[in-house]
Amino acid sequence: MTDERVNLLDFDRQGLTDYMVSLGEKPYRARQLLQWIYQRGVTAFDDMTDLSKVSRAKLAEQTVISLPEVALEQVSSDGTVKWLFRMHDGNSIETVYIPEAERGTLCVSSQVGCALDCSFCATGRQGFNRNLTTGEIIVQVFMAVNRLAVLPKCQDQRVTNVVMMGMGEPLANLGALVPSLNLMMDDLAYGLSKRRVTVSTSGIVPAMDRLTDRVDVSLAVSLHAPNDALRDQLVPINIKYPISELMAACQRYVSGDRKKHVLFEYVMLQGVNDLPEHAHELVGLLRDFPAKVNLIPFNPFPQSGYKRSSNNAIRRFSTILTDAGVLTLRRTTRGDDIDAACGQLAGDIEDKSRRHVRFIEPRFGEQL
Numbered sequence: 370m371t372d373e374r375v376n377l378l379d380f381d382r383q384g385l386t387d388y389m390v391s392l393g394e395k396p397y398r399a400r401q402l403l404q405w406i407y408q409r410g411v412t413a414f415d416d417m418t419d420l421s422k423v424s425r426a427k428l429a430e431q432t433v434i435s436l437p438e439v440a441l442e443q444v445s446s447d448g449t450v451k452w453l454f455r456m457h458d459g460n461s462i463e464t465v466y467i468p469e470a471e472r473g474t475l476c477v478s479s480q481v482g483c484a485l486d487c488s489f490c491a492t493g494r495q496g497f498n499r500n501l502t503t504g505e506i507i508v509q510v511f512m513a514v515n516r517l518a519v520l521p522k523c524q525d526q527r528v529t530n531v532v533m534m535g536m537g538e539p540l541a542n543l544g545a546l547v548p549s550l551n552l553m554m555d556d557l558a559y560g561l562s563k564r565r566v567t568v569s570t571s572g573i574v575p576a577m578d579r580l581t582d583r584v585d586v587s588l589a590v591s592l593h594a595p596n597d598a599l600r601d602q603l604v605p606i607n608i609k610y611p612i613s614e615l616m617a618a619c620q621r622y623v624s625g626d627r628k629k630h631v632l633f634e635y636v637m638l639q640g641v642n643d644l645p646e647h648a649h650e651l652v653g654l655l656r657d658f659p660a661k662v663n664l665i666p667f668n669p670f671p672q673s674g675y676k677r678s679s680n681n682a683i684r685r686f687s688t689i690l691t692d693a694g695v696l697t698l699r700r701t702t703r704g705d706d707i708d709a710a711c712g713q714l715a716g717d718i719e720d721k722s723r724r725h726v727r728f729i730e731p732r733f734g735e736q737l
C-alpha cells in the first residue's frame with residue numbers, strides 16, 4: 370500500500386515553512402524540524418521534545434520522514450563506503466563516500482538510471498527509469514552521515530563535500546535537485562559552503578542556465594572530448610548541445626565572478642580520446658577559460674568495449690595540459706574492490722519498462 374502522507378524530506382526551508390503554515394503551525398516549527406532531522410538525525414516525532422504534543426500528533430498523522438532500506442553497505446579497504454539504498458517502489462540507487470586526508474566526499478545520485486546513454490557509462494547502459502524526489506536525494510546525505518557515525522572504523526569520518534556524480538543526470542531533474550542543494554547548504558541542515566557542493570552535468574545547456582538562476586553551487590562539466598565529432602560519439606547529448614554552446618554556457622556561469630571556475634571531467638579511454646593531439650585540441654578549447662581539468666581513469670564494466678588509458682598515456686596527456694597552463698588533476702581510483710567508482714554505479718531497476726532514449730529532450734516541463 371502506498372503511503373499518502375507527505376514526506377518532510379521533500380521540503381527545503383522555504384517549502385517546509387509554507388507547509389507548516391498550511392497545517393496551522395507557526396513558521397518557526399520548520400526551523401525546529403530541520404534541526405531535529407538533519408543536525409541531530411532524529412526522525413521520531415515523539416523525540417522532538419520542543420514540539421507541542423498536539424503538533425507531534427498532527428505531524429505523525431499527516432507526514433513521514435521517509436528513509437530507504439539499506440540493501441547493501443560495503444566498506445572498501447581504502448575506507449570508501451558504498452551503499453545501495455532500496456526505495457519504497459523497489460528501485461535502488463547507489464551512494465558512495467570517499468574519505469581523503471582533508472575531506473570526505475559523498476557522491477550522490479539524482480535519478481534511477483539515466484537517459485543520456487553516454488557510451489562509456491554503466492548507469493547509461495542501464496537505461497532510465499525515473500527521477501528521484503528531493504527527499505530521495507537529500508536522504509542519501511542523511512543516511513551517509515548517520516551510518517558513518519555508527520560504522521566501526523568510520524566514526525571519525527565526516528561528509529564535508531557533496532558531488533552530484535552518482536547515478537543519473539542531475540540537470541534533467543532540476544525541480545527536485547534544487548531544494549536538495551538548498552538543504553545541503555542550509556545552516557539549519559548540513560551547512561556546506563557552495564564551494565563544497567558540486568553539480569556535475571553532461572551538458573544540458575538550457576538547464577545549466579536555469580540552475581545558475583536558482584542556486585549558487587560549483588559546476589562540473591563532463592567534457593570527455595575536445596571536438597564535436599568525438600564528443601557526439603561519447604556523450605550523445607552533444608548532438609543537441611555542441612561544444613560551442615556548452616562553452617558559452619560555462620562562460621555565462623563564471624561571468625561576473627572572478628573566483629568561479631568550471632571543473633571539466635575527462636574520462637581517459639585508451640586510444641579513443643587520450644592521444645597527444647586530443648590534449649593539444651583541449652588546450653585550444655580551455656586556454657583562456659577559468660578551468661580545472663580532472664582526468665578520470667576509465668572504470669571498466671562488463672561489455673563496455675573500452676579500455677582504461679595506460680598510466681603513461683595519462684601522464685603524457687596531463688603534461689601537455691599543464692605545460693600550456695591548464696590546471697590539471699588526476700583522479701585516483703578509489704573503492705576498486707567494491708566497484709564504487711564513477712560510472713560503475715548501477716542500482717537495481719525494478720520497473721522493467723526502462724527505456725533508452727538517445728537524444729532526449731529532457732523532460733523539464735513542470736519540473737522547472
Ligand code: SAH
Binds near residue numbers: 536570713
Ligand atoms: N550525469 C552526470 C553526473 C553523473 S556521472 C554527468 O555525466 O556528469 C559522474 C562522472 O562519471 C561523469 O563525469 C561521467 O562522465 C563519469 N563516468 C561515467 N562512466 C564512467 C566510467 N565508466 N569511468 C569513469 N568515469 C565515468
Ligand code: SF4
Binds near residue numbers: 486487
Ligand atoms: Fe548519464 Fe552521466 Fe552516465 Fe552520461 S555519464 S549516461 S549523463 S550518468
